[in-house]
Every structure is written in C-alpha cells, then in structure tokens.
Amino acid sequence: MPLRARPVLIVTLTALPLIAAAAVVSYVSVSVSDASPAEPVPAAMSLPFDAYELSQFDVHTIEAAQDVLIGACMREQGLTWQSLPAPTAAGTRSPHARRYGIMDAGDAGRYGYHLPSPSPTQARRDAVWAAREKLPATEKLALDGAKGHGGGCRGRARAQVTGKAPQDWLEPLNRYASQTFEAAQRAPEVVAVIREWSACMKEAGYPYPGPFEAVGDGTWWKTQQPSDRERAVARADMRCKQETDLIPIWAEADRRVQLGVLRQHAGEFRRMAEAKKALLDLARDTLRQA
Template sequence: MHRWTLALLTAGLLATTATGCAGTTTAPGASASSTPRAAGSTAETLRLAEQLLVKTCMEKEGHKYWVEPPSPDDVSIRFPYVVDDPAWAGAHGYGTDLRRQRAAEVQKDPNQRYFHSAPAKDRAVLVSDLNGARPQGLSARLPNGIQVSHSDQGCQATAQRQLYGDLQAWFRATRVTDSLAGMRIGLVTADKRYKAAVTVWARCMRERTYTYADPARARAAATQPETPWPHAKEVRLASAEAACAVSSGLSSVAKSLDSEYRDRLQRSHPRETADLARLKREALPRARAIVAHGG
C-alpha cells in the first residue's frame, strides 16, 4: 500500500468510494526513486511496468512523476499471525525502526516534494490526473457485501488498462482477492487449532516473564504505547515471541491453517481467482517489453 501523507490521503479519497468502506486509491507521493529497480519476479515486473506506464501518462499530462520502488513489507504483512523469525526479531523487534526509516524517506521523496511544491489548485489537478476526477466507471462487490468503486479515468486506470486489457475484470479480481486476504486472517485466528497453539505459546512466554495472552497483544504493547519503547526493549519482547512461536509450534500451525483457508477461499471465489491469474499471465509479456524499453 502506498504511504500517503494526510494531505494526499484526503485528496485521494476524492477518487474512490465504497458503500460502507473506503476503497484503495493511488496518490502521488509514495516513496519514490528516480532510478527504477531491475525487475525480477513476475510481481515486480508487473509492478514496474505499471509504474512506467503511469510515468509516461503523467508526463503527457504535463506533470513530473518518479517511478516508485516497491514498498517494504510492514511487520503485519510479513508476520500476520506471529513474529516467527528470531534473526529478524533480533534486528528489528516489531519493525518500528524500519517504519521510522521509511517515514524519513518519504520526506525526501521526489513525488512528495513535487506535490507539496505545487500551488493548491494544481494539487487537485495532479490527484485527478492520476486517479481520475470521480469514483465512477469501475465497481466490485466484495465478499462481505460492500460495494467499492473507482474511476476508470486517470493515469492509474490508463496504465492498468494498457497492461491488463480488461480494466473492469482487473479491478474486480484485485479488490475481491485482496479482501479475501483479510478474511483469511480472521478465519485462521478464530480456528480452534490456532487458539490451542496460542495457549502453548502464551505458556512459553510466561516462562520468559511475559504475560501476553496472544501475539497481537504483545505486538500492541510494544508498538502502540504513547511513549515509544526503547529499541532494545522491543527487541527482547519480539525475540521472545519468535522463539516461542517456533518452540510451541504456533508458527507451523499458523502457516498450515493459512494455506488451508487460502485454498478454501479461492475455491469459493473461482471467477476472481482465475481472472487474476489469467490477467497477470497475459500481461507478463507486455510488462517485460515495457520494462525492457523503459516505458
């Protein structure tokens, strides 16, 4: 997800609506680099190609735009259930050091500086040219019944249309499958097998003097207090969590359940799952050509 400032988020909301929930938009100002990273994986090739197409489109509209590098995974993405990598925990705790580093990078970001250096009237044009003026043209109903919509105009939509062809199918497939990820985490953490493993994990943590009932409470204690924890204190807790995640079996249980529910949810939404795979597969040759030519 793009790292927006409050100003960009406020402006970006002009381009997306949802009945009961805000959708996802793209706004100028995420961490950016003037030199794109070399594409490697399929996901990175597609991401970079889309960014190059956005850049070309924005420049045609008379704006400057810098290709965004991939955002590093936040701890909640890297470890959705429990921190289970002792080496990572020993270096980063719960990743507050990385979040501070990314926040500092955002302040130096060329897209951010370009956006904030523009007059107020031009900022609205920038957001409109990127995201479209109104959240109309694309729609999808999520598994929870919420209807989300987005503009089919603007450089983001133009880039995705050029890359994936069927923009409506892409919008629906990505929004639905993205929502399945959140559903999957809820199903895993509610599963009695996960809860049983958490009980064993909590016992291990008590032996290390920590009395948190589950990993979520441990993470919140270290990352959400009004006064930030010292890094060493955060590392000690995260390291204990990781060691107990491995020794208690919670890590393996969570991974097994995650795979089980992922397959189950994909089978329950075969159209969007198949569309997403097909659209990515068909877009890959185009993406490789775009990256090879630099846009």
C-alpha cells in the same frame, strides 16, 4: 480474551495509483529475513492466494507505468516531473513477513516490533512521494485538474493503464483473504498453539494472550526507536514461536483454508487471475512503449 485478526491489505483499482510503496502495509511490510537457516524465514513463505494478489513489485510496476504517462503529460505543459525509481524485485518485501506478528529473530533483536529502515531503493521512492505532496499550485493543477484526483495528468494516466483492466476482482479477493485468515486463526490447532505461545511468554514475564497483542502493545509506538524492553519482549516472542512451532502450524492452517476456498470458487479465482494478468500486461506494455 478473543484473538484479533491481523490487518488485511485492501486495494482497489481507483486507489492503486496513489499507493506509496510504504503502503504495502501495516504489519505485513518488513524487510526480508536475515535469520539463520534453522529459523523461520518469512521471505520463503508462500500461500495459495499469492498467485492472485498484487505483490509489492506488481504495485511498483503499475505505478511506474502511470508515472511514465504522467511525466509525458506534464512535460507537454512545460512542467517538470520527478519520476519514481524503476521497479525492481530486489529489496521488495515478503507479504507474509509479519503475518503472525514478528517472524524474524534478527529483526526482533535489532528493531523489536518497529519496522526496519527502508532499503535504499525504497527510501528513494519515499522521497519522491514526499516531494509530490509539496508540489507548487501550478503543478498540482496540471497533475490532478481543478477538481482534484480523477482529472489532470494523473487521471488520464490512470484511465489509460488501470482503467482498461477489469475493475471488479480485488474486492472479492480482499474479502476472501480476510475471511480465510480469520478462519485459520479459529482452527483448533492454531488456537492451541497460540495458547502454548502465551504460556511460554507468561513464563518469560510477558503475559500477552497472543502475538498480535504483543506487536500491538501501544507502549512500543510511543518512541521512534525500540526500547531495550521492547527488544527483549520481541526476542522472547520469537523464542516462544520457535519452541511451540507456531509459525509452521499456523501457516499450514492458512494454506489448508485458502486451498479449500480456491477449490470451492475455482471459476471466480480463474477470473481473478485473468484480471490480474490483464492489469499487469497493460502496465508492462506501457513501459515497453515508453
């Protein structure tokens, strides 16, 4: 059975202002590890592309800058505006915490394959986003204009912050991220270690061909809370990853492939870094001026 590539976060500058914190994303967004020091710690994992991608904290910073401008615009019209909590790096999640399926023994035992409960800060952010979905008609009109997203206070805020930054860097970055992940997944050592992991899981009574088939088992998502079997499978998953060294082997292949692409396209990635800096500088300047 062929291996499946994990979902890759796709972000565009036009979509960015609308991203709720929970959208950073799919299998990637989980809590920082609290596993013992002997176990793999996803939060400590880094990859070469990290310097060019927008972290969860970066997204929160851009959202906060636009939120300041939206709030001022709404108040000018005599309307109230509930602001998002101030961005903070504390409690933001590693972008790699579920890059190879579940990667934290503590999470496996408590949550199975379900995502942990959000941090208090994240819960407050989620509550604000949920409230905005229920705005009265007058507030919605002021926020988005008569033709929906792209107008009103939100459209003006977006144009003032992200609209002044380069617009063409995220699409190629997303493409390279997807291509390199798939290439690393095809590396002989990764194919071999996944085969070893699968054999280990089969011995435990759980015949999954790969980690993504385990985390993606539709059985888990029929309930709000993890079942005892789900937690048992997740614990076996982590034990087999540790016994086979799946995480460090796969991560090293990821790093090697990403570094190769960076060297091959050095000029393009330099422009990506400049574009990211320009975008974040605009957001930070907005927040300072506020």
